[in-house]
Amino acid sequence: SQELEQSPQSLIVQEGKNLTINCTSSKTLYGLYWYKQKYGEGLIFLMMLQKGGEEKSHEKITAKLDEKKQQSSLHITASQPSHAGIYLCGAAIGSGSRLTFGEGTQLTVNP
Amino acid sequence: DGGITQSPKYLFRKEGQNVTLSCEQNLNHDAMYWYRQDPGQGLRLIYYSQIVNDFQKGDIAEGYSVSREKKESFPLTVTSAQKNPTAFYLCASSRAGQNNEQFFGPGTRLTVL
Numbered sequence: 506s507q508e509l510e511q512s513p514q515s516l517i518v519q520e521g522k523n524l525t526i527n528c529t530s531s532k533t534l535y536g537l538y539w540y541k542q543k544y545g546e547g548l549i550f551l552m553m554l555q556k557g558g559e560e561k562s563h564e565k566i567t568a569k570l571d572e573k574k575q576q577s578s579l580h581i582t583a584s585q586p587s588h589a590g591i592y593l594c595g596a597a598i599g600s601g602s603r604l605t606f607g608e609g610t611q612l613t614v615n616p
Numbered sequence: 617d618g619g620i621t622q623s624p625k626y627l628f629r630k631e632g633q634n635v636t637l638s639c640e641q642n643l644n645h646d647a648m649y650w651y652r653q654d655p656g657q658g659l660r661l662i663y664y665s666q667i668v669n670d671f672q673k674g675d676i677a678e679g680y681s682v683s684r685e686k687k688e689s690f691p692l693t694v695t696s697a698q699k700n701p702t703a704f705y706l707c708a709s710s711r712a713g714q715n716n717e718q719f720f721g722p723g724t725r726l727t728v729l
Contacts, residue, residue, distance in 0.1 A: 511658070536715040547622075547706060547720035555715055593658055597714060603649070603674070604718060606658035 508532065508598055511607030518584050519615050526579045526610045528594035536597040537577045538604065539568050541590050548593065551579075581612075589614045619643070622707050622721035629694075629701070629728050637692045637724045639707035645719070646712035648690035652676060653704045653723075662705075665690055666712055694726060702728045 510529045518524050528537065536555055540548040552561045554570035554577060561568050565582045577596075581588055591611050595604040620641040629635045639648065647666045651659040661674030665684040679698025684690055690709075694701045704725050708718040 509658075514656070538717065540720075545704070545723070545725065547722045548708075550717050550719070553715070553717060595659070595718075603661060603664055606651075606660075608656065608658040 507608065508605050509594060509596055509607040511594055511610055513610060514608065515611040515613070517613045517615065520585060521583055524581050524584055524612070526592050526594075526612075528577045528579075528596070528607050530575050530596065530598065532575070532598050534570070534574050534577070534596040534598060536604075537568075537570050537574075538595040539577070539579050540593045540595065542593060542609070543590050551592075584612075584614045586614045586616055588612060620707060620709050620719050620721040622705075622724050624724060625722065627724055627726045629726065631728055632696045634693055634695050635726065637694070637705055637707075637726070639690045639692065639721060640688055641690075641709040641719070641721075642688060643709055643719060644687070645709035646687070647710045647716075648684070649708040649710075649718065650674075650680075650682065650690070650692045651706045651708065653706060659706060662692065701726055 539551040552568045557572040557574045567580045591609045593609045595606040623638045649664040650662040663682040665671035681693045707721040710716040710718045
């Protein structure tokens with residue numbers, strides 16, 4: 506079973522719509538990272554959350570980590586075609602620097 | 617410009633051959649990582665190194681080998697023992713310790729013919 510569950514697996518939205526991607530674990534997350542990937546390319550860092558209840562925003566993207574540090578959400582407001590890609594959450598579960606990644610969410614934004 | 621590079625971008629290999637993927641970084645990072653990504657799946661950790669001349673197995677190390685002779689370089693060898701090597705391989709680096717952002721290279725797509 507996956508230590509980090511991401512949902513939905515894929516998402517198709519109309520340009521201008523809001524959307525949310527979730528990342529959930531049964532264990533405490535020590536550092537939660539959101540990355541974006543274009544198909545066939547490397548990962549681009551979006552945001553990192555550490556503290557329970559923490560929320561960060563960059564342009565139209567907001568990420569939150571719940572108080573128990575077991576669930577994170579990524580919210581995109583007024584989506585644009587440039588937001589299309591694969592969104593991956595990664596988290597440090599336990600000590601050390603290694604990250605565990607979710608399976609990713611494929612986002613398509615139709616103009 | 618600081619960054620992390622991988623070469624080649626595309627690699628084809630015949631069954632039974634070993635092949636080495638290159639990963640270089642000039643970010644002065646102590647830690648480096650190799651991941652494998654298959655279609656519809658997230659990243660799975662193959663090997664990681666937190667310091668020169670030391671490395672640890674990740675979740676799927678069988679059929680792979682690495683070396684870390686220099687801080688800047690962390691090459692990955694896919695051996696003939698890897699039963700299903702066709703995949704997208706990503707290298708990353710970070711500062712040592714916890715909760716440090718990992719910077720990713722552009723990836724190498726390996727296809728076994």
